[in-house]
Amino acid sequence: MGVMHPAEFEAERPRLMSIAARIVGSSVDAEDVLQEAWLRLSVTEEVEDLPAWLTTVTTRLCLDHLRRRRTRATVETDVAAEVASIEPARDPETDALVAERVGDALQVVLDALAPGERVAFVLHDVFGFRFEEISSVLGRSSVAVRQMASRARRKVQGLPETTVEREARAQSDHIVQAFLKAAHGGDLPALLTLLAPNAIMRSDPTGQSLGAIPVYEGAAAVATRFDGAQGASAVTIDGRSAGAWIVRGLIKVAFVFRVEAGLIQEIELIADPEVIAILDVASLPKR
Numbered sequence: 001m002g003v004m005h006p007a008e009f010e011a012e013r014p015r016l017m018s019i020a021a022r023i024v025g026s027s028v029d030a031e032d033v034l035q036e037a038w039l040r041l042s043v044t045e046e047v048e049d050l051p052a053w054l055t056t057v058t059t060r061l062c063l064d065h066l067r068r069r070r071t072r073a074t075v076e077t078d079v080a081a082e083v084a085s086i087e088p089a090r091d092p093e094t095d096a097l098v099a100e101r102v103g104d105a106l107q108v109v110l111d112a113l114a115p116g117e118r119v120a121f122v123l124h125d126v127f128g129f130r131f132e133e134i135s136s137v138l139g140r141s142s143v144a145v146r147q148m149a150s151r152a153r154r155k156v157q158g159l160p161e162t163t164v165e166r167e168a169r170a171q172s173d174h175i176v177q178a179f180l181k182a183a184h185g186g187d188l189p190a191l192l193t194l195l196a197p198n199a200i201m202r203s204d205p206t207g208q209s210l211g212a213i214p215v216y217e218g219a220a221a222v223a224t225r226f227d228g229a230q231g232a233s234a235v236t237i238d239g240r241s242a243g244a245w246i247v248r249g250l251i252k253v254a255f256v257f258r259v260e261a262g263l264i265q266e267i268e269l270i271a272d273p274e275v276i277a278i279l280d281v282a283s284l285p286k287r
Contacts, residue, residue, distance in 0.1 A: 009038055012051060016058045022122045023062040025110060033061045056137045059119055063278035066115045113152050114238050114280040120145050121152035139204060139275030141268055143258060148238060169240070172259035176241035177234060179226070179257070179264060186228035195219035196263040207253065207271035222267065236282045244281065251276050 013034065020030035037058045047053045110118055116138060123129040123137070124145075131149070135142045154161070161169075175194055182190035199219045203212035216222045226232070232243035232255060243255035254276055258266040270276060 006038075008050065009041060009054075012054050015051075016054055019055070019122070019127060020058055020062050022126055023059065023119060024065050029065060030062075033058060033065060036061050052133075052136075055133075059123070059137045060274060060278055063115045063119060066118065067278065067280070110156070113155055114148075115278060116140070116238050116280060117148045117152035117155070120149035121156065124149045125153060138278070139270060139272055140256070141202065141258075141266065143266065144256065144268065147258075171262060172257070173241040175259050175262065175264060176243070176257045180232055180234050180243050183226040183229045183232055188223055188227045191223035191226055192219055194264055195222055196261070196265050199264055199266065201225065201267040201269055203269040204272050204275070206273070207269045210253075210271055212269055212271075222264075238280050242281075251279075251281060254279055254281065 016034055016037065017027075017030055020033045021027050024030055024033060037054060040057055041047070041054070044053075110121075113121065119138060120134055123134050124131065129137075131142045131145045134145045134149075138145060140148075179191060179194045182194065197219050198217075199222050201216040201222045203214055203216075208214055216225055231245040231253075233246050235242055235244045235251075235254075237244075237254060237256055240257075242257060244251045245253040245255075252271065254268075254270040256268040256270065257264055258268075270279070
């Protein structure tokens with residue numbers, strides 16, 4: 001379809017506003033996001049599925065907003081203390097104050113989530129999107145989205161990371177770092193020992209345009225792709241060890257790993273600049 005009439009966007013506005021407000025935590029910021037979404041739509045020639053297109057654009061703009069926002073709300077303990085310090089409500093004004101404080105505390109919990117976790121949780125648990133739909137929005141695999149939503153749900157519920165989960169995360173980090181080290185050193189046998197026999201790497205369309213094939217199937221194919229790869233620097237993505245090809249300070253390609261049963265099962269090769277821009281990427285902490 002061609003350039004959209006404002007009325008078609010306005011028909012989607014209530015739904016988009018609900019999603020944006022939940023993700024960014026502010027109706028004012030959500031309005032800014034929707035304004036930017038409208039500007040992008042107004043200069044876009046062809047949109048086949050308007051609701052899906054607007055959901056993706058709005059969600060990615062929300063993620064970009066979260067990543068750029070440096071000032072966070074006060075820590076949860078401070079908010080909890082303020083809530084506890086308020087006397088039992090005796091009138092509508094005090095009721096409203098208590099409700100506002102409790103809302104602030106809940107918002108702090110959401111603020112503590114990584115951006116991707118926050119989106120996965122809001123879209124799935126609040127709005128009922130299927131993981132496959134969220135996968136398209138975030139440019140991540142369905143498995144990765146499901147894991148992000150699960151981690152977010154546990155944090156929102158205030159459930160601490162179990163010993164088993166903590167040990168599995170530490171093992172995963174160790175395996176990914178060993179894999180990147182072996183890749184740098186051109187140690188093909190070591191790469192093969194870290195990959196499951198049926199390991200797979202999927203490349204996004206942008207990665208394919210750079211020369212990657214759509215799917216690398218089997219440990220041998222994946223290991224060969226990384227053998228001697230000097231460009232994959234160690235980083236964290238969503239708080240987990242990952243790899244990234246960084247050129248002049250900019251991430252060109254991200255490699256996200258899924259480790260199960262002590263072996264790498266899947267790698268996502270992400271080169272889409274819009275998806276990379278919304279990843280929660282940080283330098284690997286010194287050990």
